Amino acid sequence: EPEVTQTPSHQVTQMGQEVILRCVPISNHLYFYWYRQILGQKVEFLVSFYNNEISEKSEIFDDQFSVERPDGSNFTLKIRSTKLEDSAMYFCASQGSSYNEQFFGPGTRLTVL
């Protein structure tokens, strides 16, 4: 069964460093998302991506964040200069059509020291 994969499963970084979280969505899916969950808090929407551009973003998704689909298969989230408060589980999701469900990856746990 097709699934969304994410790498790495756990990323530890120093404050101020850049990190890139990688996601491989399900093949032929058209809509892509990033969410995050700070420990003990709700899963929060970050950004949606369709047709090679951002379709919606939340207040969290400021200039420090960017997304890219560089090669038609990977979908990446970059945080330019990490802060302690960026420590969270980051989930990628993909969707085949607007009436199908969003399929989630297992998440990347980001720890900023």
Added chain:
Amino acid sequence: GNSVTQMEGPVTLSEEAFLTINCTYTATGYPSLFWYVQYPGEGLQLLLKATKADDKGSNKGFEATYRKETTSFHLEKGSVQVSDSAVYFCALGNAGGTSYGKLTFGQGTILTVHP
């Protein structure tokens, strides 16, 4: 803006017990409503959904009914199994039956079922 309030956990039950996890929402219009489940080490999986008032979503013995009058979408199962142990998330999406666009999640409820 949209918001989801979900029953605080954790919830601990014995096998074959009845399960209810409460979920209420605040939104304009008629959003789509979802329950997602996360098993240990895995991503969130869609458990069931409802796209309009009075719709009942069901899957794997779980049910939830879209109640517009009480703005609720409570999850129920008549007889839980140990394999149901997981984290359950209530979520709200866009209106019109679509699943496109951002999902607004509740805080998640940890369910543990003992033999």
